[in-house]
Amino acid sequence: MHKRHYKSCTVEIIHKIRLHADIPRRTHNLKVARTALLVLRDSGFTGTWNKKSTYFFYTQMGIMDEKRYALCNEEEQFFCNVTLSWILHGLQTSSGLRISHWPEVHLRARQYLAIEYDHLDFDRLFEFHKLIRELTKKSVNNGHNHKDAFARLIFSLIALDGVVVENADGRIVDLEKNMIHLNCDMPLIELPMNRKKNRQLKHYYLGDYSLGCMKVLYQRAKKDGSIFPEGWQMTRDHKKKRPRRIYLEAFLQSLWRSVFPDRPVPDYLDVEFWIRSSRLSMVLNGVPFVCLADHRNRIRGAQIPLEQLLADEEEVSNVASQAASDISLDNEHEYTWLKTLHVLVRKSDVSSTGGKVTLGDAGTLRKEFEKSLIDGESNGRCVKDEKVLGRWLIWMMKQKRFQNMRLSTFRGYISAVINRVLPLPDGKSIVKMNANEWKAAIRDLASNEDYMPSSRRTAISHMKVLNEYLHEQGIAPKIDFTDYSFRVSRTTAKxxxxxxxxxxxxxxxxxxxxxxxxxxxxxxxxxxxxxxxxxxxxxxxxxxxxxxxxxxxxxxxxxxxxxxxxxxxxxxxxxxxxxxxxxxxxxxxxxxxxxxxxxxxxxxxxxxxxxxxxxxxxxxxxxxxxxxxxxxxxxxxxxxxxxxxxxxxxxxxxxxxxxxxxxxxxxxxxxxxxxxxxxxxxxxxxxxxxxxxxxxxxxxxxxxxxxxxxxxxxxxxxNTLGWISRYYLRRREHHITGC
Incomplete structure (x- = not known):
């Protein structure tokens, strides 16, 4: 493709960087984009981004000399390669740029991206640890001022228990009484990660000091209500500082005066300083990076179901598991003819080498399906919706776009119907469903917690193909599957x-x-x-x-x-x-x-x-x-x-x-x-x-x-990641507080 086209595409990418890039990295990203454009316009560029192009780019960026020795630290090269990879991927998509050599992104630098810090944070870390010791010297009891107890709990959860997400204090004050679990071997709270209706709850285990605070405040809380005062919760009004922040910062100032009576209160002493210092303290006191990334919600760490953690709810866990098993076995007596198709696919899928077989490889399978459908209609075994579903499966085998589909995946389409994951109507034919009934069925499937989220997403993709076929045959309305209400929320794996x-x-x-x-x-x-x-x-x-x-x-x-x-x-x-x-x-x-x-x-x-x-x-x-x-x-x-x-x-x-x-x-x-x-x-x-x-x-x-x-x-x-985090946080707490 002509170099002018590369130029227009690169200019568009530069414009995107100016609009959307984070301000601290914008200048760096623009420099990477302009240098990439310089390489593409060079007379020696052959039309393919190869290893020579990459090293020429490095020399122009000043991160490598002509002998290919590095002139910068690893982190700077990491950010440069990430930006360059993004630009090349955009050019590959928009202009058809051929790429034979992608920039290397070394993994060693990635773990340190779990934390961002300023060089001054190291100097202030000694002060932060002294403030923690002063905080934990005084325990909370029933005679304590309630606002003072709330502040101590919030600062303890952030500093000692790993609640270091963005706006951590705002997340903490959304705690409700039913999210607190103290009567178990590992006391914990379920912290909401957002304020949506179906919000995700993340487990944070309580250390000794936070547990003492929580036991006192838990008794004062209203049933199924927030344990924090009204007015402390987050709102959409970002222009005005909340009473929570005002009180917390005043508490921090009083804590500072107790520890450093001869020094003025510094300007940087606020809640954000407390969160940032907690992250740095965790890293320098032995908490693994993967645990910190989990606490920050950079990775959605797998969790253990609450039922296993709560000893008094063990029977509930068994009942829930029983119900889940029963669901998967329901309705096995239905769709008997479709089960025969399932057997046919499985026989075609078996090979002595154990390799994967695609629909395109199984040449005789479609004829076997057609013969089975004719026999089923003649002997009465194939009834009602099974005829429609059988024709749908045969139609899929005829489509060119499904020829590379593995037979194990195709078999999943049949299994979804047999096991009733795909919500077909009871007592009503598929071909008689109107648009509202289709949409209601898809919404019910998306919200059906009897099945795992991955099973629901797969079943919705099956319904999309089924609807496409029925609409093509003129017997079903066209449904827009991009509707947000059909979305299966991403949940924390348990x-x-x-x-x-x-x-x-x-x-x-x-x-x-x-x-x-x-x-x-x-x-x-x-x-x-x-x-x-x-x-x-x-x-x-x-x-x-x-x-x-x-x-x-x-x-x-x-x-x-x-x-x-x-x-x-x-x-x-x-x-x-x-x-x-x-x-x-x-x-x-x-x-x-x-x-x-x-x-x-x-x-x-x-x-x-x-x-x-x-x-x-x-x-x-x-x-x-x-x-x-x-x-x-x-x-x-x-x-x-x-x-x-x-x-x-x-x-x-x-x-x-x-x-x-x-x-x-x-x-x-x-x-x-x-x-x-x-x-x-x-x-x-x-x-x-x-x-x-x-x-x-x-x-x-x-x-x-x-x-x-x-x-x-x-x-x-x-799923043991939470236990490991709890262990290292408790060890750090004992090291800092000396308890």
Whole structure:
């Protein structure tokens, strides 16, 4: 494409930067954009942004010399590369620029972006810690001035308990009595992250001082009402300072005068200083960056359901799990003919290599569907809406845009109907639904909390394709699926955490070999149900490595070192089982029917029913995978922190944890160190007793899970992140206050 077109597109990007970029970085971003334009207009530019173009850009920016030696620090290069990547992506989209070399964004700098600070904050940190000690010297009691007690609670939650989100004091005063939970092993509050109707609640565990304040103020609060005074809550009027801020800043000034009577109150002493200093103090006093990013809501850290944390609501948890299981089994007797299509797709999807098959690859599947539909109509098995749904599925197979769809995904369209995730009308034909009924059905689905948010989003995408087909046939109104009311709100991922010794209590007495193998691989290796079903005997490469060849994503295919994760008592059984399957000349590791892999739904249901019969903390097979991720995060911190390892073993992380389990003993921790950092990590752990972590370690944990991004693991799977944050915050509190 002509260089003039690059120029017009780059000028447009420069205009966007001027309008939307953050003021502190605007000048830097404009310089990057202008330098990129200079490279594109250079006579030596070939039309493709390659490695030569990138290094020419670096020399023009002054961050690298002609010999390619860096002239700036890593953080400056990081920001430069992030901006350049954004500009190149925009040019690629708008002008068709070819790019063969993308700027490298080193991960080491990223963890430090969890905190922004001024160089003066370091000088003021000593003063901040003295103010904390003065704050915690005086405990709150029933005779205390209530406003003074409120101020102490707010400053304690920010300084000691990690509530360091933007406008933290405004979030705290939205607390209501039903969001406070004091009668449990780990007292906590559920802090609203916004003021919307379906607002997300984030767990913050209470330290000793905050807990003392909360116990006094909790008694004074009205039932289901805010515990803070009226008028302290946030409003939309940003021009006027709230009474809350006025009182809090006055309290800070009185605190300063108590600590530094000979010094005037500085201008910087306000609530924002307190929040900013709390972040810096957390970093410098040993709180991991991932915990700080979670507290700031930079990552939506996975949480543990409230029911598991509240001992007096244990029965409620079991009832809720029972209801969730019952929902997934409802209406199984309906759509009997559609189930036959499900079987046809599954047979086409099975291959000896375990690879993925697309609709385009399954050439005869459409003819089998058409034949099954004709037979079903003639013998009366295919009735009512099933005829419409069958024709819809055949129509999808004819569309060119669906040819690359995997059969496992296509099978999900049928499963969504069979399991009634897709809300088809009862007693009324699909073709007779009017626009209002369509919209009502979609809204009901979006808000149906009986299903996970991901299941609801998938089902809505299925409904969109169904509506497109019916509208094309002239038998349904066209629905605009961009309607905001159809949006499924993003929620904080929650899953109960099952302990390793509890899993052993389920595995050991299990008689069914398939279920026993599935439990071991799901919990001790973190494999998905589909991955377990499609494990091949030849995939057991040796006594320690296992090839996961069939997975949800292509990037999830991996070789897993199961010999370093499975405890010895289960490993012996596993090795003997694999040898037996090898001698039987079997294809699949799990025993199926007619030399086919066991169906995913069948194995998942069998494992779920066993967990349910044992009254386990998790009652679905996928919950075991969450347990694997959660405990690997704990084991990682046991490697890099001696004190954390000692405290975890004696129950200071969780009183229900059996610290004598093989996973937490030195032998298996040394094996885990070898997985995380190779021989050097193992040697460091065995000789020095700890390893030296870095920012990329979370990537390795996500790779074990088969995730493309570490944020997927942290935001959805590592449910023990809150416990780890609580541990480090309490340790920091004792260090600062001396209590």
């Amino acid at each position: 899953c109960a955490v099952i302990y390793p010794h509890e899993v052993d209590e389920v595995i050991n007495p299990a008689d069914n070999e398939n279920i026993k193998i599935a439990l071991i691989f799901a919990f001790y290796c973190g494999l998905r149900c589909e991955e377990v079903c499609y494990l091949t005997v030849k995939g057991a490469l040796d006594e320690y490595r296992l090839l996961v060849g069939r997975s949800k994503l292509f990037s999830s295919r991996r070789t897993f070192p199961y010999g370093l994760f499975v405890p010895e008592e289960h490993l012996d059984f596993l090795k003997s089982y694999i040898q037996q399957r090898l001698s039987d000349d079997a294809t699949w590791l799990l025993i199926g029917e007619e030399d086919e892999p066991i169906p995913t739904w069948k194995l998942s249901k069998q494992v779920g029913r066993l967990l349910k019969s044992k009254d386990a903390r998790v009652q679905k097979m996928h919950g075991l995978r969450h347990g694997f991720a959660s405990w690997q995060l704990v084991r990682y911190y046991m490697l890099v922190d001696k004190q954390f390892r000692k405290d975890t073993r004696v129950g200071r992380l969780s009183i229900d944890l059996d610290g004598r389990h093989p996973w937490f003993e030195d032998q298996m921790l040394a094996q885990f160190a070898e997985v995380m950092g190779g021989a050097s990590w193992r040697h460091s752990y065995e000789e020095d007793g700890h390893c030296y972590g870095n920012a990329t370690d979370m990537i390795l944990i996500s790779k074990l899970l088969g995730h493309a991004s570490r944020f997927t693991s942290l935001e959805n799977y590592t």
